[in-house]
Amino acid sequence: MTKGPMQIDRQALNCVMPMHLWVSGRGVIESAGSTLRKVFGAVQLEGASFFDLFEVRRPGGVLTLADMRRHDGERLQIIPKEVGDVQGLRGIAVCLPANEGVLVNLSFGIDVIKAVATHHLTDADFAATDLAMELLYLVEAKTAVTDELRQMNLRLQGARDAAEEQALTDTLTGLRNRRALDVAMSMMIDRKVPFGLMHIDLDYFKAVNDTLGHAAGDFVLQVVAKVLLSQTRAGDTVARVGGDEFVVVFKDLTDPDKLFNIAKRVVEKLTEPSDFQGQVCRISASIGITISTDYAQPSADKMLSDADEALYASKNAGRGQAKLFGNVAPPDLPEKRV
Amino acid sequence: MHGLINRAIQCYVRDMHGETAWAQISRQSGIGLDGFEAMQTYDRAMTESLLAASVRVLMRPRETILEDLGTFLVSNHSSDALRRLLRFGGVTFKDFLHTLEDTPGRGKLALPDLDLPVMDLYEINPSIYMLQCRFPLEGAGHVIVGLLRAMADDYGALALLDHDGYSLDGEMVLIQLLEVSYAQGRSFDLAARAD
Structure with a gap:
């Protein structure tokens, strides 16, 4: 096998390497691949000085053709000075025999996508072996x-x-939420099931939240949920309707004394301090009660707002207690009963 | 079966035959009105019951529906993605035919769990080709017929495409190339339009 130089004509070279540059010993571009010419547009490549049009960014210090010949066969990063939208070309330069200069082959690297769009490149602009099409496809x-x-x-x-x-569940406490409460109440009203309603508002909850943090606040709400569930029956609806507000609907329970007893126990239980990571949380609760049988035509909104009024009467009377709506009315003012 | 394939059938029914037809078909096949998610895998029986319901509701033979589906996949303008991905197969329709064998590999490049028909192309002479297509779904060859017919149009080539029955392990599609550049094809710019 002979080891002599190989001859290839320019057209064949272009076919294999449409982005090549043949740079003469004097540093002048003798021929350029068709894709490179397309990218450079009006800028004439052939006859121009290589270092006028290109800068070798890496390795550093490549400023002359002699420098380039010293980096024979190494990977080069080359910036075309006249083509603004191409960040950097990947290249390799090999020495040509005698002192004929170098043959540089270039590729777009990852910039190929932008180059294709900007310069309207087609399949024919890439060598048959180039993976550019696969990259674009991907x-x-x-x-x-x-x-x-x-x-x-x-x-x-x-x-x-x-x-x-x-959803019908309050995610923090696992209790029912406001929507579930509305559904339960309207169902009972529609079916004329009598019920007692308790509106519970925590006292001093804000202080726990502010001094011990939200995690402590969340913990307290979960403790409250447990207490409420322990003091109610399976058929009752226990809902968290606001930050620290709860409503309990007691199905078929309309006896005020029984409701008061439950309310008293709830307040007692809630007043017991709880321990959150070594910190003592102290809260209490104020409760307002309404009973559906007190209304000729019970409505959920009216009952809730009356329970709220009774609740605020409890708060004003010193917190930590329960009041039944209508129970504290002065006898001479029957229409304003709280 | 990959959700993309089920979803393709769903889009075809909805876009070509209307929401009412889709509502009926989805109810009959038990998939639910929302239909399929493209990026999930479904049991093959689901695809079969979807096709069976389509045959009943659209009152067309399975082969016609599948062939229509193939054409729809390429020519439906609302989603140009598949047409473009296929056009990467080659500059001419003939080039494209030769890259059909890469289809499963190309599919897997995009989605590793996507199984596409395995195709083998036999050149009988420069204008007659036989394509053998293997896929778990019976009638997949008809999808290929519809799809290739639309692709020939896209390339501007004049070709006759026929389902040529079943071979031992696949379906055969006969391709007769009458004219490679019969009409101006649809343009294909390598760079996707930014939109």
């Missing part, structure tokens, strides 16, 4: 898949929002 496939996933995320988000909207 970018498009990835984009299509990502779009599909984004839409799926939106659909799932929508489904989650809808599910949350329909």
Whole structure:
């Protein structure tokens, strides 16, 4: 096998390397690949000095053709000075025999996507062996898949929002929420099931939250939930309706004395200090009570607002107690009963 | 079966035959009105019951529906992605035919769990080709017929495409290339339009 130089004509060279540069011993570009010429547009490559049009960024210190010949066969990073939108080309330069200069082959590297768009490159501008088409294909496939996933995320988000909207549970305490309370009350009113209603507002909860932090506050709310569940029956509805407000609906329980007893026990239990990570949390509760049989035509809104009024009467009377709506009315003012 | 394939059928029914048809088909096949998620995998029986319901509701043979689906996949303008991905297969329709064998590999490059038909192309002479297509879904060859017909249009080539029955392990598609540049094809710019 002979080891002599190989001859290749320019057209064949261009076919294999459409982004090559043949730089003569004097540093002048003798020929340039068709894709490079397309990218440079109006800027004439052939006949120009290589270092006028290109800067070798890496390795450093390559300022002359002799420097380039010293880096024979190494990977180069080359910046075209006249093509603004191409950040950097990847290249390799090999010495040509005698003193004929160097043959440089370039590629776009990751900039290929931008280059294709800016310079309207087509399949024919890439060597048959170039993986540019596969890269472009992958970018498009990835984009299509990502779009599909984004839409799926939106659909799932929508489904989650809808599910949350329909949820009946308060996530922090596991109690029923305001919506569940409305459903339970309107069902009982529709079916004419009598019930007692207790509106419970925590006293000093804000102080716990402010001094011991939200984690302590959350802990206290969970303790309250346990207490309320322990003092009610399975068929009762225990709901958290606001930050520190709770409503309990006692199905078939309309005896004021019994309701008062329950309220008293709830207040007693809630007044017991609880321990959160070594910190003592002290709260209490004020309670307002209404009973559906006190109304000719009970309505959920009216009963809740009356219970609220009774609750505020409890607060004003010194907290830590319960009042029944209507029970404290002065006898001469029957229409304003609290 | 990959959700993309089920979803393709869903989009075809909805876009080409209307929401009412889709509502009926989704009810009959038990999938639910929301249909399939593209990025999930479903049992193959689901696809079969979807197709069976489509045959009943659309009152068309399974082969016609599948062939229509193939055409829809390429020519449906609301989603140009698949057409573009296929066009990366080659500059001419003939080039494109030769890259059909890469289809499963290309599919896996995009989505590793996507199974696409395995295709083998046999050149009978420069204008007649036989394509053998293997896929778990019976009638997949008809999808290929519809899809190749639309792709020929896209390239501006004049080709006759026919389902040529079943071989021992696949379905056969006969491709007769009458004219490679019969009409001006749809343009294909390598760079996707930014939109």
